[in-house]
Amino acid sequence: AQRVTQPEKLLSVFKGAPVELKCNYSYSGSPELFWYVQYSRQRLQLLLRHISRESIKGFTADLNKGETSFHLKKPFAQEEDSAMYYCALSEGGGGNKLTFGTGTQLKVEL
Amino acid sequence: NAGVTQTPKFQVLKTGQSMTLQCAQDMNHEYMSWYRQDPGMGLRLIHYSVGAGITDQGEVPNGYNVSRSTTEDFPLRLLSAAPSQTSVYFCASSYGGQGPTNEKLFFGSGTQLSVL
8 A cells, every 4th residue: 555654743943944845655556746835824735745846935856756655845945835735645546635745834934 | 707616615513413524516527535634644545537427536535425426526525523533624626537637636615524
């Protein structure tokens, strides 16, 4: 069965410092991976997906099949990046049925 | 556009009571799903539906029932509430199928349920 691991419950960084939120997965097929974000008092929303190879709000994530990782990175953290971040994996055939990681709370300090 | 609407926002139940969490979406999405969010466990899929009249179980379906009589609505029923069902419940929807537009999940604002 597929599994998504986010080893850090809480990540605290200073404003302007680089950010890396770790995500590792196990899946026997060809994975589709996503990052979802939940800002305070807002709904969970899609941040980015690996297949799009896009940068959203300065965040990027590269799928590394050799290391089975999909780490989320941003070179310079901003205060508004503080949120809960979830890595998620799709079984395939679309990103509708997701397996989520346990989430990492990112706190950006001034 | 309301998007995905969940009611109620908060609910307290006694053990053994039954209730229905409502979820409605106005985006004509084929796919709808229910997740529960527990501390340290992330979001876990309870049930999902790929279209009206079609439902299937997710990772943690026990104690919950669903039905999908219309495209818009996907209610989650707790048959006999237990303290282990204390959680935050999220409904989500998407167009379904593959592709960058189809795969994006839209979430409701959540229902915080406490079972005493």
